[in-house]
Amino acid sequence: MIGIFDSGIGGLTTVRAILEIMPGYDLIYFGDTARTPYGTKSRSTVIRYAIENTEFLIKKGATMIVMACNTASSVATEAIKERFDMPIFEVISPAVALAIETSKRMQIGVIGTRGTIKSGIYEKKILEKADQARVFSTPCPLLVPLVEEGWVKKPETAMIVKKYLLPLKTRQIDTLILGCTHYPILKSIIQQKIGRRVAIIDSSIAVSNTIKTYLDDHPDIEKTLSKEGRAFFFVSDITTQFEKTAEIALKRKIDLTHVEM
Numbered sequence: 001m002i003g004i005f006d007s008g009i010g011g012l013t014t015v016r017a018i019l020e021i022m023p024g025y026d027l028i029y030f031g032d033t034a035r036t037p038y039g040t041k042s043r044s045t046v047i048r049y050a051i052e053n054t055e056f057l058i059k060k061g062a063t064m065i066v067m068a069c070n071t072a073s074s075v076a077t078e079a080i081k082e083r084f085d086m087p088i089f090e091v092i093s094p095a096v097a098l099a100i101e102t103s104k105r106m107q108i109g110v111i112g113t114r115g116t117i118k119s120g121i122y123e124k125k126i127l128e129k130a131d132q133a134r135v136f137s138t139p140c141p142l143l144v145p146l147v148e149e150g151w152v153k154k155p156e157t158a159m160i161v162k163k164y165l166l167p168l169k170t171r172q173i174d175t176l177i178l179g180c181t182h183y184p185i186l187k188s189i190i191q192q193k194i195g196r197r198v199a200i201i202d203s204s205i206a207v208s209n210t211i212k213t214y215l216d217d218h219p220d221i222e223k224t225l226s227k228e229g230r231a232f233f234f235v236s237d238i239t240t241q242f243e244k245t246a247e248i249a250l251k252r253k254i255d256l257t258h259v260e261m
Helices: 012-021 043-059 070-083 092-102 114-119 121-129 143-148 155-170 183-194 203-217 240-250
Strands: 002-006 027-031 064-067 088-090 107-112 134-139 175-179 199-202 231-235
Touching: 002 012, 002 043, 012 027, 012 203, 012 231, 012 240, 027 043, 043 064, 043 070, 064 070, 070 088, 070 092, 070 114, 088 092, 088 203, 092 121, 092 175, 092 199, 092 203, 107 114, 107 121, 107 155, 107 183, 114 121, 114 134, 121 134, 134 155, 143 155, 143 183, 143 240, 155 183, 175 183, 175 203, 183 199, 183 240, 199 203
Parallel strands: 002 027, 002 064, 027 231, 064 088, 107 134, 107 175, 175 199
Antiparallel strands: none
16 A cells, blocks of 8 residues: 655645556555644654654555655655665655756746755755756745645735745746645646746656656566555544645545544
8 A cells, every 4th residue: 555644735636646647556645734834843853753654654554655745855754764664755856857857947946845945955956966957945834834724715825925936936947846745736826926937846746657657667566555446544633624625635525534643
């Protein structure tokens, strides 16, 4: 079973992408809604949360892990890979590869939580593969709470997105990485505010394609994954609004099960 975790509901965009690109595989999702957002937490705390989330998914039957959280991916990937002997996927490297492939002028923007942007992980990985690139990063700390609260179509959200993107727009970027799996829920607003000429890189799609390629290249591992079309969704806190936002993220109604962490 494929296990996926995020700091909240936004990681369901990765679930949706996996279901679209790899239909039929059994999935288990954990959204740490009680402790969201991760972007404001310390490095040690995020690593601890990521370990606890992974342990939870393994107990529920996961045999591979997708870290559908940019903050956790940026600071906890090494710790998770060292601790758990199974395929581990993070969302940053696939997005970086797709951004470099897509960008025509190597003017790449990145938006994410404070934790992700402060880590500098996107800039580091981009420059390792394309040293001629120019990378411009902007933290957008309000976007995750806005998504979690369901303020997707509010005019205030559009105004905040516009303000966050202004520095990147003035830099005339040609490619923008959505450095948080919550952000695809706001993709249409982001596209509108950054401009139609800017290519949007959705990390949820990028990592799903990476997982598919990996399984195609490792049939022995692929055969061990159950394929009964089942999907289970767990959260560490549950509200009516979380249920509504989950439906928006996955584009269908789902049942969220509350678990204590």
